[in-house]
Amino acid sequence: MYSSFFKSKIYASIALVIMTLAFTFPMITFHGTLNKIYNNKVGEISPLAINVWNFYNKGRYKSTTTPEEAHNDLKMMIKTSSEIGVASLPIWSCSLEAPNYPKKAFPEGIPVYFHFDGFSGEVHEMNTINHYVGMDPMWRGGRIEREIGLYALLGLSLFMIYFILYNKKVLTYIMYISTALPLIFVAEYSYWLYWFGHNLHDWGAFKIKPFMPTVFGDGKIAQFTTHSYPTIGFYALLLIGLFSLLAVLSRNRAIKEMEDKV
Template structure:
């Protein structure tokens, strides 16, 4: 029994570390390629990385030896940068610290021509609250690793109280919910100026966020009550966070559908509603789209494998009557 408990604890710890790392990691990548983005200048195309808390630039500066690196200065020049001298600066690394093109902005620019809203307007509730869901899952996993009922309930109670307090202070007292909604409204109106319509969207984000916040607190209470009353309920402490790979794909695909089926009529080109590529390669006009999981998704799969193995061991213990 002790050996099995140690195995369950070890697997859960590995899953917890992988999950926390995955929160900061790129989970999925998308790249657009087209004739007007030559591989020499854009080796990865117009590439973006999807994280749980937002979408980030995936482009990098062209490598040494490429035509782009030899012909242009890739570094953003500031007021303190002197004019480039081809004689005295020939051996100087003028691209030191250079970053790639802001491909999130570039993709937004491309997409708005067909009426798509900016990428940042996607998942306006999920992104800012993701950290609290991860904390919620972390508490569940720590409690699952506890072999006894009393320490399990103690971890759940203390952990959930901490997460709930953090969430309320962060979102309401520190004003992060209000500032997020302001940023969302501003971003939504980047290309298509409809202030009244967008204000309604912002109000909806506020309302839904509040429902999710207090709904999550209610779920915390249900979890504590369930673990206290039903012995097998503890298996959900591992099963729920184990489904993170599925949660991400469903959310990702759902928002892609939203973007492709809610095209603004003010777009420069009129296209029929479509489903952007979730996995694999697709093509729209002259653009080829590539969409694949990145290394962060591998961490989510590791979370799934470890927690499911731990769950099976714990279920065996429950059947044999060797676990509380």
């Protein structure tokens, strides 16, 4: 076997492992858990889902209303009716600062984190602020994407496994999807920010003109200062994209070497 074929398999394997650990595995194990909590079916939550949530949420932001003893303990979070986010790695963060949210009480402002399969952070408070300016609650955006996200990643993982096992040229084109994951997320995130900012309702207590929220960096909305930046999950996507690209380049080189010898 050409060395480039071997390298392409190694690079694709690394990309697959990162995607599995950062997103696919926690999304599978936690899938449907929030619905069970909402529908008072806590007894149906599997111990695996609880352990995975506890592990992946270590060190993550918890709402200021969450008792400290409930941090990183899903059972206690449920018992104290604390705000619970999903288990997968957060990809992007957005936070608001305003005079009515003093720095001492809210040292990180009002942050929310966007995941492939949901949200975490001060989601309830952010939706309250959005309502204040006539903006829809966050769950209105990306509903289809959140529903199919898990299945899309599972399908992509399957193609990556095929890419690793078989030296078919057509599988190289599929790998371009994993290469483009960071761009796909940013495009989706930008679109929904535009949608929210340009579909304001009259029931908002504070009237503002349609606007484009800041995608990356610091911005200003009414009396709020906004901060929008990538977080750990996005860097995981960059690594997936990088190793996927290396896998594609190595595979193309191997195919060219093989064709040149024919």
